[in-house]
Amino acid sequence: MQINPIDYVLVVDDSASMVKIVSNIIAKLGYKNIDTASCGAEALQKIRQTSYKLILSDWNMEPMTGLEFLQNVRKTPNAPTASDVKFMLITAESKPENIIAAKQAGVSGYVVKPFTADTLKAKIEAL
Secondary structure, eight states, rough: OOOTTTTTEEEEOOOOOHHHHHHHHHHHTTEEEEEEESSSHHHHHOOOOOOOOEEESSOOOOSSHHHHHHHHHHHHHTTTTTTOOOEEEESSSSOOOHHHHHHHOOOOOEEESSHHHHHHHHHHHHH
């Protein structure tokens, strides 16, 4: 599945500054339809209403981690994006066991902080 600039993208992070940074990078890459959420619960409500093609989520969030959010996305029945959405975790966690857990949960990509706009662009294009 190719992600087009007109596809819907969801950025999820409990840090308003990270939401802004990631959203700005995505916008500069040409994406037009960018939604944001400040937590996994808010994001789950949004995915029940919109067919996102790409979700970029922080791992370290409360009370639902990005990994738990990913697991919920993959098992949410009747969600437009449950199985075919590309899901990228953005995190400072680079331990092998975390990467393995994310892969087992169905992550599409993984970006380790700190990252550059070029790194994020390359990771998205690799999807």
